[in-house]
Structures are given as structure tokens and as C-alpha cells.
Amino acid sequence: xxxxxxxxxxxxxxxxxxxxxxxxxxxxxxxxxxxxxxxxxxxxxxxxxxxxxxxxxxxxxxxxxxxxxxxxxxxxxxxxxxxxxxxxxxxxxxxxxxxxxxxxxxxxxxxxxxxxxxxxxxxxxxxxxxxxxxxxxxxxxxxxxxxxxxxxxxxxxxxxxxxxxxxxxxxxxxxxxxxxxxxxxxxxxxxxxxxxxxxxxxxxxxxxxxxxxxxxxxxxxxxxxxxxxxxxxxxxxxxxxxxxxxxxxxxxxxxxxxxxxxxxxxxxxxxxxxxxxxxxxxxxxxxxxxxxxxxxxxxxxxxxxxxxxxxxxxxxxxxxxxxxxxxxxxxxxxxxxxxxxxxxxxxxxxxxxxxxxxxxxxxxxxxxxxxxxxxxxxxxxxxxxxxxxxxxxxxxxxxxxxxxxxxxxxxxxxxxxxxxxxxxxxxxxxxxxxxxxxx
Amino acid sequence: xxxxxxxxxxxxxxxxxxxxxxxxxxxxxxxxxxxxxxxxxxxxxxxxxxxxxxxxxxxxxxxxxxxxxxxxxxxxxxxxxxxxxxxxxxxxxxxxxxxxxxxxxxxxxxxxxxxxxxxxxxxxxxxxxxxxxxxxxxxxxxxxxxxxxxxxxxxxxxxxxxxxxxxxxxxxxxxxxxxxxxxxxxxxxxxxxxxxxxxxxxxxxxxxxxxxxxxxxxxxxxxxxxxxxxxxxxxxxxxxxxxxxxxxxxxxxxxxxxxxxxxxxxxxxxxxxxxxxxxxxxxxxxxxxxxxxxxxxxxxxxxxxxxxxxxxxxxxxxxxxxxxxxxxxxxxxxxxxxxxxxxx
Numbered sequence: 112x113x114x115x116x117x118x119x120x121x122x123x124x125x126x127x128x129x130x131x132x133x134x135x136x137x138x139x140x141x142x143x144x145x146x147x148x149x150x151x152x153x154x155x156x157x158x159x160x161x162x163x164x165x166x167x168x169x170x171x172x173x174x175x176x177x178x179x180x181x182x183x184x185x186x187x188x189x190x191x192x193x194x195x196x197x198x199x200x201x202x203x204x205x206x207x208x209x210x211x212x213x214x215x216x217x218x219x220x221x222x223x224x225x226x227x228x229x230x231x232x233x234x235x236x237x238x239x240x241x242x243x244x245x246x247x248x249x250x251x252x253x254x255x256x257x258x259x260x261x262x263x264x265x266x267x268x269x270x271x272x273x274x275x276x277x278x279x280x281x282x283x284x285x286x287x288x289x290x291x292x293x294x295x296x297x298x299x300x301x302x303x304x305x306x307x308x309x310x311x312x313x314x315x316x317x318x319x320x321x322x323x324x325x326x327x328x329x330x331x332x333x334x335x336x337x338x339x340x341x342x343x344x345x346x347x348x349x350x351x352x353x354x355x356x357x358x359x360x361x362x363x364x365x366x367x368x369x370x371x372x373x374x375x376x377x378x379x380x381x382x383x384x385x386x387x388x389x390x391x392x393x394x395x396x397x398x399x400x401x402x403x404x405x406x407x408x409x410x411x412x413x414x415x416x417x418x419x420x421x422x423x424x425x426x427x428x429x430x431x432x433x434x435x436x437x438x439x440x441x442x443x444x445x446x447x448x449x450x451x452x453x454x455x456x457x458x459x460x461x462x463x464x465x466x467x468x469x470x471x472x473x474x475x476x477x478x479x480x481x482x483x484x485x486x487x488x489x490x491x492x493x494x495x496x497x498x499x500x501x502x503x504x505x506x507x508x509x510x511x512x513x514x515x516x517x518x519x520x521x522x523x524x525x526x527x528x529x530x531x532x533x534x535x536x537x538x539x540x541x542x543x544x545x546x547x548x549x550x
Numbered sequence: 551x552x553x554x555x556x557x558x559x560x561x562x563x564x565x566x567x568x569x570x571x572x573x574x575x576x577x578x579x580x581x582x583x584x585x586x587x588x589x590x591x592x593x594x595x596x597x598x599x600x601x602x603x604x605x606x607x608x609x610x611x612x613x614x615x616x617x618x619x620x621x622x623x624x625x626x627x628x629x630x631x632x633x634x635x636x637x638x639x640x641x642x643x644x645x646x647x648x649x650x651x652x653x654x655x656x657x658x659x660x661x662x663x664x665x666x667x668x669x670x671x672x673x674x675x676x677x678x679x680x681x682x683x684x685x686x687x688x689x690x691x692x693x694x695x696x697x698x699x700x701x702x703x704x705x706x707x708x709x710x711x712x713x714x715x716x717x718x719x720x721x722x723x724x725x726x727x728x729x730x731x732x733x734x735x736x737x738x739x740x741x742x743x744x745x746x747x748x749x750x751x752x753x754x755x756x757x758x759x760x761x762x763x764x765x766x767x768x769x770x771x772x773x774x775x776x777x778x779x780x781x782x783x784x785x786x787x788x789x790x791x792x793x794x795x796x797x798x799x800x801x802x803x804x805x806x807x808x809x810x811x812x813x814x815x816x817x818x819x820x821x822x823x824x825x826x827x828x829x830x831x832x833x834x835x836x837x838x839x840x841x842x843x844x845x846x847x848x849x850x851x852x853x854x855x856x857x858x859x860x861x862x863x864x865x866x867x868x869x870x871x872x873x874x875x876x877x878x879x880x881x882x883x884x885x886x887x888x889x890x891x892x893x894x
Contacts, residue, residue, distance in 0.1 A: 194601040196862055230869070234600040273808040276671070312592040313805075314873055391628050393576055395608055473612075476582070480592040482599050482606035483578070491577050498578060498608040511611075511780040513589065513805040 155525050161266040162523025165302035165317065166257040168228060168291070171250045172205035172236055185244040198233035198240075199225065202255065210287075213294040217287050227284060227291075229256035231311060231318035257297060259317040259516040261288045265299050268519065305523060309482045310505065316516035319509070321524055323481050327397050327499030328466060328531075330487065334401020334495060335408055335465050340458055342405075343412030350413075351420040352442050371410035378407045379471030387475060394476035395498035397485060403475060404465040411464065415457020419450040452546035459539040463532050469503040478504050502528045575627050579607035579854050583617020583634030584728060585780060586663055586799055587836050590870050591634055594858045597869070602857070604850030609634075614728045618839070622647035625843045631851050633839045636663065636728035644894075654842035654893045658855065659884055660864050662876035664800035664825040665732055665832040668810040673792040674714040676706075678814045681831070683710050685741025687718050688774050690767040693750035701769050716793035722768070723797055724778035732834045733797055734766045737815075740831065742766075785809065800825070801874025825876040833876065842893055852891075859884050 114120075119127070178197065182189040203225030210217060210224065217224070232255035239253070240246055256262075260280035263269035271282045291297040308320025354360045382403035386392045392399045423446045431441035472478060477500055485497035500508070502524065509521035581591055588611040599606025610617075614635040621633035622643060639657070647655065667684075669676040686709045691698040706713035723729040742748045742765035751761045768774050777784045777796075784796040785806060795813070800820055803810055812820060815831055824830040838858070845852045857863060859881060864870050866877045878884060 191601075191603075194862070195597065237600070276808040278804060278807050312596045313589040314593055314869060315596075387628060388623075391626075394580065394628060394630075395610070476580075476608075476610055478610060478612070480588070480595060480609040482596060491575050496576075498576075498580070511585070511782055513781065513802040515806065515809075 155522050159522025159526045161519045162305050163302050164299050166262040166265050166299050167254050168257050168297050169254045170205040170209045172253050173250045174247050176248045179247050195233035198237050202228050215290045229258050229317050231256050231315045256317050262317050313512050316514045319520050324500045324502045324505035328501045330397035330495045331401040335405045338405035339408045343409050347413045347416035351417050367410050376470040378403050379474035383474045393496045395479050396496045397499050398495040399475050400477050403471045408461040408465050411461035416454045419453025423449045456539045456543045459535050463535045467503050472504050577849050578605040579851050580630045581632040582610040582620050582630045584614040584636040585611040586636040587634035594863050598854050598857050618643050624650040631844045631848050635837045656840040657894050658838050660836050661878045662833050663836050664820045666798050666803050666812050666820045668798050668812045669795045670788050670792050671811045674716045676795050676813050680816050681737050681741035682745040684737050688768050690769045718773040719794040720774045721777050721784045721787050721796040724776040736832045739765050804874045822876045855888050
């Protein structure tokens with residue numbers, strides 16, 4: 112009694128069914144993960160994409176000498192006495208004139224018309240006037256930010272119904288904004304300022320940008336790279352190639368693996384105690400932030416570097432030693448170059464982790480309102496000593512603001528951070544693909 | 551050996567960094583403290599940076615207590631110059647300050663902040679509350695016939711038939727917030743007293759401290775939820791719970807009038823006017839504290855302090871009032887005190 116292998120008996124059927132079930136579980140798990148990712152990205156992108164477009168008003172602003180330079184001699188000391196509060200009425204006059212010229216009918220008072228212009232705009236005008244005093248006495252064409260509520264209207268965040276309930280704007284203002292847009296005075300453009308401008312206070316969400324945060328994150332990444340890469344690689348080479356295998360190196364190994372899992376806020380506490388209170392570095396500075404993040408990244412780099420060194424076959428070392436190379440020559444001439452792609456990948460992943468880290472920065476004063484661009488070096492504050500913020504911190508900061516327009520900004524900042532992380536991880540994968548060797 | 555060279559030079563650079571940085575100093579004013587004062591401080595800092603030749607001050611948040619703690623760490627360039635606070639400095643904090651050498655402190659009152667009770671715009675008719683009602687709705691235990699019993703009220707209508715028959719769901723600030731203290735004293739304790747519950751509890755416990763404590767104990771059975779985050783979190787919870795009532799700052803409410811509807815307290819509508827006259831019962835002064843020893847050392851500190859309380863900023867028509875600050879009727883006295891650098 113022979114049975115064909117092609118006819119399934121009950122036991123085979125059960126085994127095959129179990130396999131099919133397992134495959135289905137796997138597919139469902141991936142499906143759930145993909146759905147979660149799609150929901151997350153859709154919500155972030157749909158809410159945040161608006162931050163990359165911004166409403167601007169283009170008007171001729173009168174710059175009367177009587178208001179802006181009482182001395183009449185273009186004396187900088189006298190001219191800078193006129194604050195942005197003094198400039199605001201001029202902008203309003205400019206917009207009222209533009210409305211009259213375009214023949215637009217409106218019931219709004221001049222003060223209400225002035226509310227269509229951002230509170231950031233007087234500073235734009237003042238800066239240009241102080242830089243070019245010759246402009247005083249004439250008029251000049253300015254492209255100014257529109258108020259955040261008007262901007263929200265063009266992006267669909269503010270509606271006529273919500274404006275009627277909102278004490279910061281009114282349906283009349285939105286109707287005027289529509290007419291101004293038709294007349295070409297107001298338009299929506301790509302918002303480069305979102306990536307370059309500094310943060311702005313709660314009254315000017317339309318002016319807030321990521322400039323300072325991106326610069327701060329960049330400085331911190333430089334500090335992390337300069338500190339963590341050489342120290343991490345040197346430590347791994349010693350541990351992997353030179354150190355004797357004994358109780359001590361075992362203890363060190365266990366500790367490094369442990370450190371990789373320490374909550375990041377602990378590094379912040381350490382940074383506050385050692386770098387700020389003991390070593391007297393400046394608070395809120397990218398230098399301290401970078402040093403804290405370097406400590407946090409070190410275990411990641413050490414672990415991945417050791418794995419990369421381990422992956423180099425011993426025959427390479429033996430061959431080098433066999434032709435008379437010293438131990439150090441064999442490591443630096445042969446093993447390290449072969450392990451470099453793995454080390455780079457580990458470093459980039461460590462940097463990406465550090466880039467998205469918020470918790471340790473809370474304690475060293477980087478969760479702050481910073482308007483001035485930090486300088487890489489200045490004689491007063493030293494290298495990377497100027498106060499700054501960082502990308503993830505800026506997101507955290509904006510989600511706490513009262514004005515709903517900051518929700519859009521925060522989501523826009525998340526998009527920016529995700530793009531940076533995506534680029535870094537892509538570079539890591541490309542490096543690995545191109546240079547990795549298999550034995 | 552190029553890698554060795556690279557590694558050595560990198561180590562040399564990091565060593566140099568440490569030496570350079572140890573001689574660090576700063577030229578910007580550094581502010582830390584209350585998250586309630588933060589928006590005002592950042593509005594002033596922004597205008598200050600625009601109009602003066604000094605760098606824009608750096609403003610951190612983190613809460614009144616955390617800010618004052620850092621303020622009291624000592625005198626020197628790596629300590630903050632100004633601490634924002636939504637409550638007056640405590641004696642214990644002044645002692646901590648003095649122990650660290652921070653002795654000359656200038657206290658500056660910038661204005662008042664109202665605390666409002668608001669619910670979802672399209673939600674039930676929560677439009678009028680009294681302190682009595684809040685006490686009866688949120689107290690952990692109520693005195694009934696000479697004994698303390700766990701709060702039996704499940705809906706607002708149980709508390710007072712004039713209120714909607716909706717489950718009690720209150721979102722109040724967590725204990726780390728300065729707002730919580732004002733809420734407990736001006737609403738819960740006041741309600742305890744005015745409803746007559748305080749006398750009844752006094753009769754039961756016959757101990758004054760225990761009575762105050764019993765008055766201010768908030769129920770923990772889920773009807774009251776502590777919010778440790780910011781008002782944005784309270785707003786999100788209100789969005790998700792149509793029958794929820796949240797505690798907000800006046801400024802936050804005024805920026806979200808299209809989503810929230812505010813309730814009167816004891817028949818008084820919260821507004822900058824009713825708060826400045828003292829009619830609206832739940833308000834508190836906002837302060838910042840300045841280290842006098844830093845004036846003249848940190849460039850722009852005195853100018854920033856004066857600019858903060860100037861009529862252009864903190865006055866009734868200034869940007870702070872526009873944002874929701876109730877301006878101080880005695881601002882002129884504050885301006886003089888700041889100009890004279892009067893300490894506490």
C-alpha cells in the first residue's frame with residue numbers, strides 16, 4: 112500500500128495550515144504597522160504642510176521724516192528712538208492707501224484694517240529704514256507678513272463661522288482679505304522663512320521659523336561627531352583588538368551595554384551637574400547640549416563599531432601579522448578600513464537618535480525662547496557658547512502655545528525633522544550597500 | 551596612519567574646546583520660570599530685541615518653583631538673571647537664595663492673570679458657576695449630618711438643580727502648577743467657607759488645620775482630572791469630552807474663543823475689566839524677580855526690566871494687555887521702584 116507524496120494526509124494538512132496561519136499573522140502585523148505609519152504621516156503632513164506656505168501683503172509704505180527722524184539730520188541715535196510701536200501706524204496708512212487705490216469698499220475702521228498686518232511687519236520696515244536712512248521722506252515697497260488669522264483663513268484653518276466667535280479677528284476682516292487677494296495686494300507664497308527665521312512670540316505665529324533650531328541642532332551634531340566618533344572608535348578598537356579578555360573587560364562590556372539603555376534624561380541631569388554647575392559652561396549652549404548628546408551616543412557607537420570590527424575575518428589579521436606587520440599596523444591598515452562602513456552606519460544612526468532627543472535638553476536650558484541666531488564662535492561666549500534651541504525642542508515648545516496657529520507650525524517642524532532623519536538614515540543605508548563586504 | 555592623525559586632532563580640538571569654553575561669559579539676559587508668564591516675557595523679549603541694541607533675552611519655562619530654584623542657585627554668569635513667577639516668592643525660597651549669596655532681589659509685579667472656567671463651545675450649558683458648586687462637585691468628602699462622607703455627587707445637577715444633568719468631569723491644573731494653589735484657595739476653600747461646610751467640618755474635627763485640609767481635599771474617584779501639562783492639554787481633553795469643564799488662564803481662553811465657552815463665577819463674567827476691579831474672584835498677580843547683583847554686569851538687564859513694565863508694554867493699551875494680561879493699576883509705582891532698583 113503505497114501513498115503518493117502529493118496526497119496530503121491529516122498531519123501534513125495541519126502543519127501546512129499552521130504555516131499559512133503564521134504567514135497571515137505576519138502579514139497582519141506588518142499591515143497594522145503600515146496603517147499606523149500612514150495615519151501618523153497623513154495627520155502630520157495634512158496639518159503641517161500649511162507651515163510651508165505663508166500669506167504676504169505687498170504695499171507702499173509712506174516713511175515721513177516728521178515721524179521717523181525728528182532731528183532731520185539722519186542721526187542714528189535719534190532715528191533708533193522710534194520703536195516698532197511708532198512704525199505700526201505707517202504700515203496701516205500704507206495698507207489703507209492701497210485699499211483706496213484698488214477701489215475696494217470696506218466698512219472696517221482704519222485700526223481694524225491695520226490688524227490685517229502681522230505684528231512682525233513693523234520690525235521688517237524699521238530694520239530696512241535704519242539700514243538705508245535715505246528712504247526717509249519717500250515711500251518704499253514692502254512685502255510684509257499678513258496676520259496669522261488671515262493666513263489661517265487662506266489655508267482653511269479659520270472659517271467665517273469660527274471668525275465670528277474669535278475675538279482676534281472678524282468675518283469682515285476675512286472678506287476684506289478675500290478682496291485684497293483678488294486685487295493682488297495679498298498673496299500666498301512658499302514660506303522660506305519657516306526654515307530660516309527665528310522663533311516668534313505667541314502674538315506672531317505667522318513669523319515663527321526654525322532658523323535658530325536648525326542651526327542649534329547642526330552645532331550640536333558637529334560637537335557630537337567630533338567628541339563621540341573618535342572616543343567611541345578608539346574605545347572599541349582597544350576593547351576589541353588589544354584589551355586582554357578578563358574580568359575587568361567583562362565588567363566594562365556589561366556597563367557599556369547597560370549605558371545604551373539608560374533613559375536619556377539621566378544624561379541631562381549629569382550634564383547640568385557636571386558641565387554647567389561644576390565646569391561653568393553656559394546654559395542653553397549647543398556646546399553643553401552636544402556634550403550631553405555625545406555621552407548618550409557613545410554606547411551606540413561603541414557597540415556598532417565593535418560589531419563591525421568583529422565581522423572582519425581573523426584571516427585578514429593573521430595575514431597581516433604573517434607578513435610582519437605589527438599588531439597596530441594590522442588594525443589600522445587592514446581591519447579598520449574594512450570595518451569603516453559598519454562604523455559609519457552606526458555613527459549616523461547614533462547621530463539620528465541624538466538629533467531627535469528632547470529630554471536631556473530640558474534640563475540644560477535649551478527649551479527656551481531664543482530669537483538671536485547662535486554664532487559658531489564669538490570671543491565672549493567661546494566655541495558654540497551662544498544660547499540656542501534644537502529641532503525637537505522647538506516642536507515641544509510650539510505645541511504648548513495658546514494660539515492655534517502654532518499647531519500648524521509644530522506639525523511643519525515635525526515634517527522638517529522627519530525629512531532630516533530620513534536623509535540621514537538613507538545615507539546610512541547607501542553607505543552600507545556600497546561599501547559593505549561579505550566573506 | 552591618517553586615521554590616527556584624525557583621531558588625535560579630534561581629541562586635541564575637543565580639549566581646546568574645553569579650555570576656550572571655560573572662559574565663557576554671556577551678553578544676553580537669561581530668564582527662567584513660570585509657564586504662565588512665559589508668553590508675556592517672550593513678547594517683551596521679542597520687542598526688546600527689535601528696538602534695542604542688546605541681544606534678545608533668552609526665556610525658558612519650567613514652572614515658578616523650578617525657575618525660582620535656579621534663580622537661587624547663586625550669583626554669576628552661569629545663573630539666571632530673572633525668575634518669572636505666577637505667585638509671590640516664598641520665605642523658604644528667599645532663605646535658600648540668601649544661603650547661596652543671592653541677597654538683593656527686586657520684586658516686580660507685571661499685572662494680574664484671571665483664571666477662567668470653560669467648556670466645549672457646543673457642549674452643555676455650563677455658563678454660570680459659583681464657588682459653592684465647585685466645592686460640592688470636587689470635594690473629596692462632604693459633611694452630612696455631622697459626619698464626613700465620600701462625595702456622593704455624580705452629576706452637576708446633583709450639586710445644583712440649575713446646572714445641566716451631566717456627569718462631573720473637571721480638568722484642573724496639576725499640583726506642580728502655580729494655578730492649582732489659586733484654584734484651591736480662591737475657589738474650593740472659598741466655596742467651602744461660603745457654603746457653610748467649613749463650620750460643619752469644624753464641628754466634626756474641632757481642629758483648624760484639619761478643617762482647612764478637609765476643605766481643600768479634591769476627590770480622586772475620576773470626576774476630577776489633574777492636568778500636569780499645559781493648557782493645550784486641557785483644551786485637547788475638553789475637545790474629546792463634551793461634558794468636560796476645564797480651568798484655563800484668561801489669555802489662553804481669549805486666544806481660543808472659537809472653541810471654548812466661558813462660564814461666569816458668582817455671576818461675574820471674567821474679563822480684563824472685572825479682574826482689574828477685583829469683581830471677578832479668581833485672579834492672581836504675576837511677578838518676576840531680578841538679581842540686583844547682575845545689573846551692570848549683564849548688559850541690557852536694567853533696560854529690559856524697565857522696558858517690561860513700561861506703558862508701551864505692560865500698560866492697559868500695550869501688547870501684553872492685548873494678549874490677555876490684566877494690567878496693574880499701580881504700574882507707575884512699579885516703574886519708579888524698578889528705576890530706583892528697590893529691593894525686597
